[in-house]
Structures are given as structure tokens and as C-alpha cells.
Amino acid sequence: MSPELGHFALALAFCVSLVQAAAPFASGGGAERRLGIARAGARVQFLLVALSYAALTHAFVTHDFSVAYVASNSNLELPLFYRISAVWGAHEGSMLLWVLILAGWSCAVSASGAPLPAHFQARVLGLLGALSAGFHLFLLWTSNPFERLLPAALNGRDLNPLLQDPGMAFHPPMLYLGYVGLAVPFCFACAALLDGRLDAKWTRWTRPWTTMSWTFLTAGIALGSWWAYNELGWGGWWFWDPVENASFIPWLVATALLHSLAVSEHRAAFKSWTVLLAIFGFSASLLGAFLVRSGVLVSVHAFATDPQRGVYILAFLGVVVGGALTLYAARAGRIRDGGAFEYLSRETLLLVNNVLLVVVAAAITLGTLYPLAYQALGWGTLSIGPPWFNLMFAPFMLLLALLAGIGPHTRWRSDTLGPLARRLRPAAVATLLLGLLVLFLLSARTLGVGLALLIAAWVAASTLQNFRQRLRAGSRMALHRLPRGFLGMTLAHLGVAAFIVGATLTSAVSTERDVRLAPGESHEVAGYRFEFLDVHEVPGPNYEARRALIDVRRNGERVALLAPEKRVYRSDGQAMTEAAVDAGVTRDLYVALGEPLGGGAWALRIHHKPFVRWIWGGAALMALGGILAVTDRRYRRRRRAERRTPAGEAAPALR
Amino acid sequence: MKTRHLVPLLVFAALAVLLGMGLDLNPRIVPSPLVGNSAPEFSLPRLEDPARRFERSDLLGRVSLLNVWATWCVGCRDEHPLLVDLARSGTVSIFGINYKDQYRPALDWLRRYGNPYVTSGYDAEGLAGIDFGVYGLPETFVIDPQGNIVYKHVGPLDPAVLEEHILPIVRSFEGASG
Numbered sequence: 001m002s003p004e005l006g007h008f009a010l011a012l013a014f015c016v017s018l019v020q021a022a023a024p025f026a027s028g029g030g031a032e033r034r035l036g037i038a039r040a041g042a043r044v045q046f047l048l049v050a051l052s053y054a055a056l057t058h059a060f061v062t063h064d065f066s067v068a069y070v071a072s073n074s075n076l077e078l079p080l081f082y083r084i085s086a087v088w089g090a091h092e093g094s095m096l097l098w099v100l101i102l103a104g105w106s107c108a109v110s111a112s113g114a115p116l117p118a119h120f121q122a123r124v125l126g127l128l129g130a131l132s133a134g135f136h137l138f139l140l141w142t143s144n145p146f147e148r149l150l151p152a153a154l155n156g157r158d159l160n161p162l163l164q165d166p167g168m169a170f171h172p173p174m175l176y177l178g179y180v181g182l183a184v185p186f187c188f189a190c191a192a193l194l195d196g197r198l199d200a201k202w203t204r205w206t207r208p209w210t211t212m213s214w215t216f217l218t219a220g221i222a223l224g225s226w227w228a229y230n231e232l233g234w235g236g237w238w239f240w241d242p243v244e245n246a247s248f249i250p251w252l253v254a255t256a257l258l259h260s261l262a263v264s265e266h267r268a269a270f271k272s273w274t275v276l277l278a279i280f281g282f283s284a285s286l287l288g289a290f291l292v293r294s295g296v297l298v299s300v301h302a303f304a305t306d307p308q309r310g311v312y313i314l315a316f317l318g319v320v321v322g323g324a325l326t327l328y329a330a331r332a333g334r335i336r337d338g339g340a341f342e343y344l345s346r347e348t349l350l351l352v353n354n355v356l357l358v359v360v361a362a363a364i365t366l367g368t369l370y371p372l373a374y375q376a377l378g379w380g381t382l383s384i385g386p387p388w389f390n391l392m393f394a395p396f397m398l399l400l401a402l403l404a405g406i407g408p409h410t411r412w413r414s415d416t417l418g419p420l421a422r423r424l425r426p427a428a429v430a431t432l433l434l435g436l437l438v439l440f441l442l443s444a445r446t447l448g449v450g451l452a453l454l455i456a457a458w459v460a461a462s463t464l465q466n467f468r469q470r471l472r473a474g475s476r477m478a479l480h481r482l483p484r485g486f487l488g489m490t491l492a493h494l495g496v497a498a499f500i501v502g503a504t505l506t507s508a509v510s511t512e513r514d515v516r517l518a519p520g521e522s523h524e525v526a527g528y529r530f531e532f533l534d535v536h537e538v539p540g541p542n543y544e545a546r547r548a549l550i551d552v553r554r555n556g557e558r559v560a561l562l563a564p565e566k567r568v569y570r571s572d573g574q575a576m577t578e579a580a581v582d583a584g585v586t587r588d589l590y591v592a593l594g595e596p597l598g599g600g601a602w603a604l605r606i607h608h609k610p611f612v613r614w615i616w617g618g619a620a621l622m623a624l625g626g627i628l629a630v631t632d633r634r635y636r637r638r639r640r641a642e643r644r645t646p647a648g649e650a651a652p653a654l655r
Numbered sequence: 656m657k658t659r660h661l662v663p664l665l666v667f668a669a670l671a672v673l674l675g676m677g678l679d680l681n682p683r684i685v686p687s688p689l690v691g692n693s694a695p696e697f698s699l700p701r702l703e704d705p706a707r708r709f710e711r712s713d714l715l716g717r718v719s720l721l722n723v724w725a726t727w728c729v730g731c732r733d734e735h736p737l738l739v740d741l742a743r744s745g746t747v748s749i750f751g752i753n754y755k756d757q758y759r760p761a762l763d764w765l766r767r768y769g770n771p772y773v774t775s776g777y778d779a780e781g782l783a784g785i786d787f788g789v790y791g792l793p794e795t796f797v798i799d800p801q802g803n804i805v806y807k808h809v810g811p812l813d814p815a816v817l818e819e820h821i822l823p824i825v826r827s828f829e830g831a832s833g
Contacts, residue, residue, distance in 0.1 A: 272660075317671065329660045
């Protein structure tokens with residue numbers, strides 16, 4: 001019964017989303033009344049989708065194999081935790097999660113919009129409702145997760161074993177919160193274009209939503225990378241897979257948007273560019289959805305292909321993005337960019353930041369789509385490998401990081417070279433000393449590695465110096481009184497430095513050995529002795545595992561006892577490698593169990609990965625910075641201020 | 656309206672055309688290395704009579720379909736009625752490989768939904784499946800009278816695939832032999 005209830009709730013949610021979409025644009029009735037309808041619509045819609053989602057979860061938890069989606073993605077032996085996460089383990093359910101999250105964002109906008117003018121907020125909700133309606137229709141029409149399978153299957157086919165990992169369980173919801181969250185700035189931008197008025201207020205409303213989505217995207221991508229590292233057994237953390245790129249392109253655009261919003265908020269410059277970026281952000285999310293779900297690209301992550309779905313998403317993409325860009329073409333001419341600035345100013349540096357980020361995003365899009373274009377033009381098939389992406393990514397990002405060290409020290413509008421150089425001198429000296437020390441310690445000889453480490457040191461040193469100056473300048477200010485937006489930026493930039501250190505050192509000085517070891521034998525990698533003790537059988541809930549025990553010693557002292565597993569999942573006999581990792585701040589020791597080679601010997605893959613944690617640590621710092629920035633006092637203070645003067649200019653003292 | 660504000664729209668339009676063309680291509684048509692080659696040797700106990708074996712030589716002498724199925728495979732259930740009808744029509748002999756399955760449920764399954772197969776090999780460990788390069792069930796191979804794989808379909812069969820791809824091949828061999 002409950003699957004039908006879920007299906008019905010979803011159909012109702014579609015109808016409600018239509019009301020939510022139409023009411024704000026209907027004529028008649030006051031703006032307040034239209035806003036009231038849109039608001040109620042957003043909330044009812046969210047409740048209905050939540051009910052539908054709960055029904056699908058219930059079907060998973062209770063092993064209702066009469067639901068085709070459950071029968072394909074669950075199994076009697078699947079543990080409860082993965083039965084809950086299996087809801088988003090394949091196309092239909094993950095789309096339902098997508099719709100739930102979109103309704104959730106709608107609901108959040110409806111709850112938090114006090115400082116917005118009523119007609120504007122109603123329009124934002126209306127546009128969000130229209131997006132919801134499009135996705136509801138997609139689900140109901142092409143991807144119904146509640147499709148029955150009669151007679152019911154006796155047992156399910158099981159969740160793809162690759163997805164049975166905690167990293168994978170949390171990664172999609174985070175990522176979707178980010179993808180879908182970009183719909184909020186998108187709808188703000190479209191509503192502002194419809195209004196034809198793009199004042200500084202628009203950017204202030206948009207900024208915290210963008211920061212939130214960006215934070216979720218950052219966390220989601222980092223979790224995905226961490227999952228790949230643990231689960232795929234290759235010890236890699238990023239593969240430039242089309243689906244990874246599909247998540248990374250929106251991140252780059254959102255990062256650009258974050259920075260250009262800072263300019264638009266403080267200086268009223270770049271407004272039309274900021275609007276365009278807000279449109280690009282969600283467009284990149286939609287493009288990603290198309291690439292993953294239409295089957296045009298081959299990837300480990302891609303969902304089952306169905307041409308009908310591809311056609312629908314493409315049409316939807318055409319309407320949404322095409323519509324927004326048409327609106328932009330028609331209205332952007334009216335946007336007046338204020339705030340003139342000199343060549344040497346924070347505006348210029350942020351402009352360069354935006355250009356670099358967008359160029360990289362475009363390059364990655366090009367690299368992802370090039371094989372498709374190549375095939376479409378009838379030239380055969382080809383694939384673009386990581387070297388191309390690394391070439392497009394690393395130099396631009398290092399340049400960007402170099403500027404990230406300078407930007408926060410420069411003044412708005414106009415700065416002069418001499419004093420700026422003087423302000424930066426301590427950081428430069430610290431960088432050189434730190435860089436020399438690091439180079440000496442690691443004896444890394446290649447130019448690229450040295451340069452990357454120097455730049456990381458530069459970002460860290462100048463960020464910390466800026467922090468110290470701010471702390472000293474406000475002598476009456478203790479740490480907790482510094483604006484959280486500033487603290488957030490400081491953390492995020494330190495995260496960039498940490499990420500560069502991790503990515504550079506991991507790729508430059510990792511050691512990787514494929515060895516054959518029999519019990520009692522050992523092998524030495526990077527000063528660690530790995531002794532293969534034995535292999536024994538360990539039963540799992542829905543798999544049989546063989547677990548090896550590996551004693552890791554350094555100078556005779558035990559460092560770790562690693563237990564990598566080779567699992568064979570009972571439902572479909574798929575074999576999975578569960579790597580064992582001894583994590584550390586300066587290095588990971590990583591062992592993956594390969595194939596048995598006869599005579600008790602096994603193939604083992606042993607990695608020594610220096611500083612690999614810094615990659616995810618850096619991402620965690622960035623996400624933490626995002627959280628701090630969102631909770632900045634000024635958003636709350638402004639809300640109160642604007643409530644007092646609903647239509648008037650926002651309070652000037654916002655910094 | 657200034658022309659430069661139209662640029663994003665034009666770029667997007669070009670991208671949309673490209674994506675639309677991409678939809679018509681199927682990246683999954685990775686030519687199977689087996690198509691056009693001789694079917695691999697195998698020898699499996701017969702599901703309905705484990706004392707006897709089902710081997711590659713049983714496929715020779717006439718064009719046949721080899722369908723890889725299992726009771727845990729939802730797609731197999733989907734295509735099953737089609738196979739039963741096809742077998743009843745007598746157009747082509749259908750052989751099965753019961754892949755990584757349990758013995759009892761597999762027999763019950765055939766009893767319940769009908770048995771379109773001349774015989775099914777019981778491939779509990781999936782060894783024959785590996786030789787055939789099976790990676791997603793159901794899979795169906797068309798095998799010519801000399802034992803060569805002439806066509807492979809991954810995923811549930813549907814009337815369109817049958818009519819457009821499989822039956823023309825089957826008929827072409829009937830014409831040649833008869």
C-alpha cells in the first residue's frame with residue numbers, strides 16, 4: 001500500500017508545485033497574498049515529497065520486493081544502514097532525493113525571506129516551484145521509483161557493492177544539496193532580471209545561499225574523493241572521470257560566483273557578470289545531471305541509460321537555461337555597473353580570479369564533452385586522459401592561489417604598489433624561509449613541485465599575516481569579534497594551501513609497489529616493513545571476505561596492523577577490494593589485497609602516500625570556512641535592520 | 656539589447672545541439688570482442704537433468720539463441736514471456752545458461768513462468784559466463800550453425816530488438832540452410 005501512497009504524494013506534489021509556480025505570476029490579488037500562496041505551496045510541496053520519500057525508504061527497510069526499484073537495489077541480507085542509503089543508490093531514487101532537496105531549499109527560502117520585498121520573494125518561490133514541477137514531471141513520466149513488480153521478486157538483486165561504503169552513503173546527499181542549492185541563486189538572478197532592478201540588495205540576499213551551496217558542494221566532492229580512495233583500491237583520489245567533472249564544474253563556477261558576489265556586495269561592480277555566473281552555476285548542475293543520467297558518456301558512476309530520460313533532461317535544460325539566458329540577453333543591458341576601480345585594486349584581482357576559475361571550468365567542460373563532439377562529428381571515438389586535465393588545471397590553479405595570497409591585502413577601488421608590497425613583505429619572507437626549509441627536508445628536485453609548495457606556503461603565510469593584522473587593528477576586538485565572513489575566508493584560503501600541499505606531495509613523492517607475498521614474507525616500502533602474516537575467512541552480513549593481516553613496522557617497532565579485505569558479495573558474486581589504511585598527518589600507509597597467486601601467496605598493492613590527508617583536510621577547512629561565513633553576524637543584523645525599514649536602503653554599516 | 660549579451664545564449668544553443676546529437680550515439684555499443692568469433696567451449700550440467708552435460712557442440716548445426724539468465728535478475732523476468740512465446744512459435748531454438756543461481760529456485764522459476772529453453776546449463780560459479788564475457792544480466796547471444804557468435808544483446812529483450820536485430824539474422828540462416 002505504501003508505495004502507492006508515495007506515488008500519489010508525488011503526483012500531488014507535482015500539482016502543488018504548479019500552483020507554487022503560477023501564483024506569483026498571476027494577476028489580481030496583492031503581492032502579499034500571492035506570496036502567501038507561494039509560501040504555503042513551497043511548504044506543502046516539501047511535506048508531500050518528504051512523505052513520498054519516506055514511503056520509498058519504508059519499502060526498502062521492509063524489503064518490499066514488489067517495488068521494482070527496491071528489487072533492483074536491495075537484498076534481504078543488506079544491512080539496515082545501506083538499505084536506507086540504497087534509496088539514492090540508483091537513478092529513480094536519487095532523482096527523488098534531488099526533488100526532495102529542491103523542495104527543501106524552496107521551503108528554506110520561504111521561511112527565511114523576511115527582508116525581501118513580497119513580490120520579489122514570491123517570484124523567487126514561483127521560479128523554484130517551476131523547477132520543481134519540471135523535475136516532478138521527469139520522475140513521474142520517465143523514472144517512477146514506485147513502479148510495481150508483480151509477482152514480487154523473492155529476493156532483491158542487491159545494492160551495487162561499490163556503493164556499500166560510508167563515504168558513498170553520505171556523498172550523494174551532500175553533493176545534491178550543493179547542486180540543487182545553486183538553484184536558489186539562479187532563481188534570485190532570474191527574478192531580479194524579471195524585475196529589471198539589480199541593486200546591491202540582490203547580491204546581499206544571494207550571497208549566503210551561494211555560500212551554503214558551495215559549502216555542501218565542497219563537502220560532497222571531498223567525500224566522493226575519499227570514497228574513491230578507500231573503495232576503488234587504486235589509491236587514487238581524483239580520476240577526471242566525466243561524472244567527477246560534472247560535480248567539479250559547478251564547484252568552480254560557484255567559487256567564482258562567491259568571489260564576484262563579494263565585489264557586487266561591497267562595490268556594486270560586476271553586477272551583470274555576477275548575474276550571469278549565478279545562471280551558469282545551476283546550468284552547470286543541470287548539465288551534470290544530463291551527462292550522468294542520459295547515458296551520453298561512459299563512466300563508472302553513470303546511471304542506467306534510457307534515451308527518453310536524456311531527451312527530457314535536454315528539453316528541460318533547453319527551457320530552463322535557454323529561458324534564463326534569453327532573459328539575460330533582454331535585460332542585462334539595463335544593469336548599471338557602478339563602482340569604478342583602478343588597475344591595482346581588490347576588484348581587479350577578484351576579476352582575474354573569476355576569469356581564471358571560469359576558464360578552468362570551461363576547459364574541463366570542453367575536455368569532458370570533446371569525446372562526445374568527436375563522435376558526433378563522425379571522427380570515431382577517443383577519450384581524453386588525466387594529463388590533459390592536469391595541464392589545464394594545475395597551472396591556472398597555482399596562479400589563482402598566488403593571487404589569493406595578495407587579494408585580501410589589497411584595498412578596494414584603488415591601491416598603490418609600494419605600500420602593498422610593504423604590507424606583503426613579511427609574508428614573502430616567511431614564504432621563502434618556509435619554502436627553503438620544506439624543499440631541503442623533502443629534497444624534491446623538480447621545478448613544478450618546488451613551485452607548488454612555495455605557492456602553498458605563500459597562501460598560508462599571507463593569509464595568516466592578514467589575520468594577524470586584522471586582529472591587531474581591532475585592538476578591542478577579541479578573536480570571536482572578528483567578522484565571521486573574514487574568519488571563513490581565512491580558513492578557506494588556508495584550506496587551499498593545505499590542499500595544494502597534499503595534492504602536490506601525494507602525486508610527486510608517493511611510492512607504490514605491486515608485490516607478491518606469501519605468509520611470513522615481507523617487503524619494504526619507504527622505510528616501512530610490511531610483513532604478510534596470514535589470510536583468514538571473515539563472514540560479512542551480505543558477503544564473504546578474506547582478510548589479510550599485515551604487520552607494519554618501522555625500525556622494528558610496530559606502526560600498524562593492517563587488515564585489507566577481498567569481499568565477494570553473495571547476491572551477484574561481485575568481488576570488491578576493501579583497502580586498509582593507516583592514516584597519519586604526514587603520510588598514509590595503504591594496502592589493498594589483490595588476487596591469490598597460489599601456494600598461499602597473494603598479490604598486494606602497497607602505497608606510501610605522504611600528506612594525502614591534507615587534500616581532504618584542505619577541503620574540510622574550506623567547508624568549515626563556508627559554514628562560518630554563512631553564520632556571519634551581519635546577515636542576522638541586517639535582517640533585523642531591514643525588517644524595520646522594509647523598502648528603504650539597507651543599513652550601510654555591514655562590514 | 657546588446658549583442659554581447661546574446662553570446663551566452665548562442666554558446667548554450669550550440670552546446671544543446673551537440674548534446675542532442677550525443678543522445679543519438681550510444682557509448683555502450685562497445686563492440687564485443689566475441690562477436691564474429693567462435694563461441695567459447697563450455698560444459699555445464701543441465702539444470703533439468705544434472706547427470707547430462709550441456710556443451711558447445713549442442714549448439715552446432717542450426718542457428719540458436721543463447722540466453723544468460725538467473726532468478727535474481729529482474730530484467731530476466733521482464734523478457735521471459737517474450738522468450739516463451741518465441742520458443743512456442745518454433746522460429747529458433749533457445750538455449751539457456753543459468754548464471755550464478757541456486758538450483759531449486761531456478762527449477763521452480765521455469766516451472767512457474769514456463770521453460771522456453773531446449774536446455775539450460777547450470778553455471779553456479781559463473782565460469783562459462785566469464786568465458787562469454789557476461790557483465791550484466793540478461794544477455795542474449797545469437798550463435799550460427801558453425802558455433803560463431805554473430806550478435807550479442809545486453810539487457811532485456813523487447814519486441815523491437817527481436818524484430819529489428821535478432822530475427823533478421825535468424826531468418827538469414829534459415830534461408831541459407833533451407
